[in-house]
Amino acid sequence: MSSVWTAVRGLVPSAADYRMLRRTWRGDLLAGVTVGIVALPLALGFGVSSGVSAEAGLVTAIVAGVIAAVAGGSNVQVSGPTGAMVVILVPIVAAHGVSAVATVSVLAGVIVLAAGVLRLGRVVSFIPWPVIEGFTLGIAIIIFLQQVPLVTSPHRAAPGELSSNAVVAAFQSIQHADWAYVPWSLGAVAVVAIVMLAAPRIHRSLPGSLIGIVIVTIAASLLGAPLTTIGVLPASLPAPALPQVDAGILASLALPAFTVAALAAIESLLSARVAASLADTGPYDPDRELVGQGLASIGSGLFGGMPATGAIARTAVNIRSGGRSRLASITHAVVLLLIVLVASGPVGRIPLAALAGVLMVTATRMVHRGTVRSILGSTKADAVAFVATAVVTVSVDLIVAVVIGVAVAGVFAIRGLARATGVHREPLPEPAEPGDDHIAVIRIDGPLFFAAADRVYAAVTNLSGVTVVILRMSQLELVDATGARVLTDIVTSLERRGVTVLIKGVPPGHEELFRTVGVLDSLRHHNHLFDDLDAAVEHARSHVRRTAAA
Missing domain, CATH: 3.30.750.24 (STAS domain)
Structure with missing residues (x-):
């Protein structure tokens, strides 16, 4: 009985999670505010890009952000909606409708939670680095292409109107572009991109994405630009409720839920592992991280949000801004909640093209040319695994891409091992x-x-x-x-x-x-x-x- 309690105790929050708080609380509060400001446009953008809503993105960042911060296995991980998850949610929305997202979030959360209880957190260590980077490159390409429909037309595409493949959908939206609208939207994207690129050169703590969005929103109002906006946002969080689904729909959502769960687990564990290497923030527990992320997705789904994962970009901002304990991640969620409570009106007037600009720049920043050159110039096996993973990610599916990438790397590794005999x-x-x-x-x-x-x-x-x-x-x-x-x-x-x-x-x-x-x-x-x-x-x-x- 004592061994069972010891195993369970390692997966639940404890006072030891906050043992550094007396020394770090000032830096944690400042970092939390900074991350909250950075996370606002990303949460809105990912919510819109997924085909759900900007509200769903905010709800996910708030609810999942708090739950994962308290229950997760990392002291500095910041969780919420991510671009990789958006890539998977788009075809789910197209096939099953917006209402299915909350159900998938709960189902995937249960699967991730079970994986943590079963101590499967070390599985991610079997994914080779070139496969991870190829996966990241493919996601970056998809995120960038998913913004093209927001730039080419003032009308959001209805489910099934565009292909679920980002490459095909981008070409379709260009073919049917509203060329009277495009100059305005491209102008908004250009302003946001310029501000995001220039802000870090002035001071690295300046939130370029938020500043760019504010400039575009104000300019659009003054000039009377015909840019489509987010629309009306609620001034409070929705009440939690179980998603309403019948048994038939539940069966059809089982495979998408497993796919979402696999991605949530992989991305969260990779993010937590990278975060542990960026600064001395204490060790992370991969099994507890899965438990926390599973509970976060369940909580997000109950509030009508999306599946959540650890977000490496926001986590890195948290660490660079001085975050060293869970208080920083909790503060980031509180900041977003305050924005919903007091500033939902101004936020609703943000043009979608401005959010598209934020995500386009974010996608380009996900790809590091030095890393690509290093992998392509390393070994033939690593280069093939990298390219294969990226191509399959863009053309087929994220999870299939990881499986194929690991298989390719494994075949080359086995061949090399066999030659050593x-x-x-x-x-x-x-x-x-x-x-x-x-x-x-x-x-x-x-x-x-x-x-x-x-x-x-x-x-x-x-x-x-x-x-x-x-x-x-x-x-x-x-x-x-x-x-x-x-x-x-x-x-x-x-x-x-x-x-x-x-x-x-x-x-x-x-x-x-x-x-x-x-x-x-x-x-x-x-x-x-x-x-x-x-x-x-x-x-x-x-x-x-x-x-x-x-």
Whole structure:
């Protein structure tokens, strides 16, 4: 019972989460305000881009931001709506309608919560770096292309009107663009982009995205620009309620929910891991992070929001601004709540084109040219995994892209590991004796597993003109069941041809496997197993002498 409590206690909030608060609270409050200002346009933009609403984006940032900050496994993680999640939600909205998003959020939250309880938080460590970067590049391209319909037309596309693929939808929206509207929208995008690029050069703490949005909103009002705006926003959070769905719809949402859950888990764990490397903010618990993110998505769905994940951009802003405890992330959510309570009217007058400009610049900042050059110039395997992941992310699906990227990286890794398996014929110890040419000493080193098994089998069994083969195995590293079985087949094949097989130097860690699979039983005599090479060679020479005499 005590072990169960210990396991559960590691997944729930405790007073130890705030042990640094006395020293860091001033910096945490300032960082929280800064992140809240930065998060406002992103929450609005991601809510609109997902096809749900700007309100849903704000609700997600507030509700999920608080829950994940309190229950998550990182001291500095900032959670809310993200671009990667928007990419998945767009086809869900197109296929099932806006009302399905809250249901998917709750279902995905339950799945992520279960993954945390089952201690699956370390799974993300199996995703190679090139796959992560290819995934990020693909998401950045999709986020950028998703803004094209907001720039080309004053009317939001109805569900099913545009393709669920961002590339196709961008071309469709350009073909049907309102060219009287485009100059105004492109002007708004240009102003926001210029301000966002210039603000950090003036002072790195200036919220360029918010300043750009304010400028465009004021200019649009003064000039009477025909820019579509966010519209009326509620002046309070909606009341929590269970999403209303029937069993048929619930079954059709199961696969989208698993996809959302997988993305939420991967993105949140990657963000938390990166955050832990940016500053000394204390360790993070990946299993508790999944629990916190699962509860955050459940809470967001109950309030009519979207699935939430850890957001690396906002988390990085939090750390750079001095955030060191959970108070900063909580403060960011409180700031957004205050904006909803007191400034929903002005926020509703923000042009959608201005939000599109924010997300376009955000997408371009997600891609680092130095990182791309490093991966493409590293190894062929890494370059292929990077490109394949990015292409599949844009053209097919995010989760499929990660699976294919990991598979490609795995195939190259297995091939490289198989090439490290060596089969070498060694000379016999001096002085030479008559009949030594009938003895072959074969050293097998490196890993012996399924990918190298056939090559090792062919190299050894193709020997000719010998009557004794000594298999040296002291340098064997990894051996799996297939590798052990191949050794059995080698001994059996040679013995069937009248070739005596001696085995020298079975590593202690492989003895049990060799006995289980039958490697040792395949030897003609139990005395054919040696620990010393000289003894094995002397036995082989005596065997050759006896054969010659006979």
